[in-house]
Amino acid sequence: MASDVPEIQLPPELRPTDGRFGSGPSKVRQEAVAALAAAAPTYLGTSHRQPTVKNVVRRLREGLTQLFSLPDGYEVVLSNGGTTAFWDAAAFGLIERRAQHLAFGEFSSKFAAVTSAAPFLEAPQVIESSPGTHPEAEASADVDAYAFPHNETSTGVAMEVRRPAGAEGLVLIDATSGAAGLPVDPTQFDVYYFAPQKGFASDGGVWIAAMSPAALERVARIKASERWTPPFLDLSTVIENSRLDQTYNTPALTTLFLTVNQLEWILENGGLAWSTGRCDRSAEIVYGWADASSYASPFVADKGDRSHVVATIDLDPALDATTVAKVLRTNGIVDTESYRKLGRNQLRIAMFVAIEPDDLATLTRAIDYIAERLAA
Ligand SMILES: *Cc1c(COP(=O)(O)O)cnc(C)c1O
Numbered sequence: 001m002a003s004d005v006p007e008i009q010l011p012p013e014l015r016p017t018d019g020r021f022g023s024g025p026s027k028v029r030q031e032a033v034a035a036l037a038a039a040a041p042t043y044l045g046t047s048h049r050q051p052t053v054k055n056v057v058r059r060l061r062e063g064l065t066q067l068f069s070l071p072d073g074y075e076v077v078l079s080n081g082g083t084t085a086f087w088d089a090a091a092f093g094l095i096e097r098r099a100q101h102l103a104f105g106e107f108s109s110k111f112a113a114v115t116s117a118a119p120f121l122e123a124p125q126v127i128e129s130s131p132g133t134h135p136e137a138e139a140s141a142d143v144d145a146y147a148f149p150h151n152e153t154s155t156g157v158a159m160e161v162r163r164p165a166g167a168e169g170l171v172l173i174d175a176t177s178g179a180a181g182l183p184v185d186p187t188q189f190d191v192y193y194f195a196p197q198k199g200f201a202s203d204g205g206v207w208i209a210a211m212s213p214a215a216l217e218r219v220a221r222i223k224a225s226e227r228w229t230p231p232f233l234d235l236s237t238v239i240e241n242s243r244l245d246q247t248y249n250t251p252a253l254t255t256l257f258l259t260v261n262q263l264e265w266i267l268e269n270g271g272l273a274w275s276t277g278r279c280d281r282s283a284e285i286v287y288g289w290a291d292a293s294s295y296a297s298p299f300v301a302d303k304g305d306r307s308h309v310v311a312t313i314d315l316d317p318a319l320d321a322t323t324v325a326k327v328l329r330t331n332g333i334v335d336t337e338s339y340r341k342l343g344r345n346q347l348r349i350a351m352f353v354a355i356e357p358d359d360l361a362t363l364t365r366a367i368d369y370i371a372e373r374l375a376a
Contacts, residue, residue: 005326008373014366015331016359022335023153023310023350024177025197025204032201032261036254044253049246056256057245063263064210067272070186073213077235077242078206080251082195083107083176085233086207087114090147090172091121092227093219093235094191098122100143100169102136102159104129105152106341107174112147120227131155131342132300132312139167146171150178153198154339156312156348157305161188170215175199180266180353181279181309190215199309201354202258206251211239266353275353276308282351282360283308289364295319295371299346311349312338319371321345327370333363 020027036044046052061076070076079089091114101112103126115124125143129135134157137146150173151158161184163171170190178184180199184192193209196202211219216239223229223236231237232248241248266275287306290296290313299312315321325337325347338346347367351360 005330006323006374008327008331008370010331010366010369014362014369016333016362016366017356018359019332019334021333021349021355021360021363023198023339023348026199026201026350026352027354028201028203028258029262029265029354032258032265035261036257039257043257046253048250048253053253053256054245056253056260057242057247059260060208060256060263061242061245063260063267064208067180067263067267068184068186068192068210069272070210074186074210075216075239075242076208076210077238078208078251079238079241079247080206080249081232082197082204083174083193083207084110086193086195086209087111089233089235089238090191090193091115091118092229092233093222094145094170094172094215095121096144096218096222098124098143099145099147099172100125100127100137100140102127102129102134102148104134104155104157105131105149106154106339107176108147108149108152111174115147132157132305133302134159134305137164137167139164141168144169147174149174149176150182150184150192151175151307151309153177153310154342155300156307156310157300158182158307158309159305161185161192163188170212170218177307177309177352180262180272180275181351182307183272183276186210186212190218196255196259196262198350199352200259201262201352203252203255206255206259208259262354278353278357279308279351282355282357283311285357285360286311286313286349286351286364293368296347296367299344309351311351312342312344313347313349315345315347315371317345319345319374321347323374324367324370327374328366331366333366
């Protein structure tokens with residue numbers, strides 16, 4: 001099966017302590033898994049309506065309030081189905097009439113497709129830019145919500161979370177890969193939503209959102225209107241349940257536990273300043289290596305747009321990125337392939353908080369080692 005993969009064995013000093021560099025899902029810290037195993041006999045398989053699980057949800061909500069320094073009146077809410085389910089819930093419960101989307105990659109385009117297809121909404125205003133860049137949101141009296149990602153995971157472009165000057169609508173930020181790894185000022189968003197299998201090094205299946213008073217009010221107003229909403233996607237039900245440290249239906253207890261473990265690990269180490277600083281260091285290592293390399297270069301041209309949680313690195317056409325990723329894989333280093341639809345000769349390397357900066361340094365040396373041997 002792997003017969004087309006050149007046989008290159010990395011020497012022990014070029015093997016990272018952990019070989020997981022995938023951009024989604026993220027490496028899960030083994031310490032978190034061990035803590036889950038220890039807690040399992042009294043936690044897994046117990047009712048999510050009882051204190052044991054509700055305490056975990058409470059720690060999640062309180063911990064995120066602390067991590068993001070949420071102002072009074074903001075609430076952390078959660079439900080099932082991951083970010084993709086949140087997009088549907090947002091179309092029903094947060095967008096009144098028309099949204100503006102910045103679409104500059106796979107994920108930001110997907111949310112735009114959701115609101116485009118919703119029969120109860122007007123066609124959204126979609127502002128696009130080519131992969132590797134991002135457009136800017138523009139205040140418009142004709143939209144009531146602005147949607148953009150903190151980090152476009154498919155291309156490795158990050159953008160600052162900022163309300164468009166003069167905008168009155170809600171600002172909805174997809175922080176699935178950016179949360180915990182990129183700095184954010186909560187006064188600049190109304191909803192900061194994510195699934196925890198990336199920056200929070202957990203498993204998937206759940207979505208979490210920090211909501212401003214304006215967002216909570218919007219949900220209540222749409223709920224009072226005539227719009228029919230599927231019960232599972234009804235944000236007012238989500239808010240009600242979250243206030244009781246519950247979810248509407250059964251959540252993945254493993255996901256909740258691992259998320260809280262990662263969250264509290266970050267808080268114990270110094271909070272968002274620590275976790276974003278760690279990602280800054282990782283980004284310096286990876287982009288610094290690529291900038292200095294004769295055969296690798298950062299895909300994102302503008303340094304300010306380069307994500308500090310997901311690096312996209314183009315390789316010289318003479319060096320096939322797919323082969324490099326395959327050789328890495330035979331050495332236990334996984335998920336460095338580029339986003340397939342981007343169609344570039346590229347490696348994509350996650351630099352999420354859970355990933356050791358030193359392991360990224362080792363990875364860059366491992367890639368150099370492989371590149372040298374493939375060129376020979
Ligand atoms: C991974 C990802 C998603 C999709 O998350 P799911 O939980 O799989 O639905 C959405 N947006 C961004 C920015 C992502 O990175």
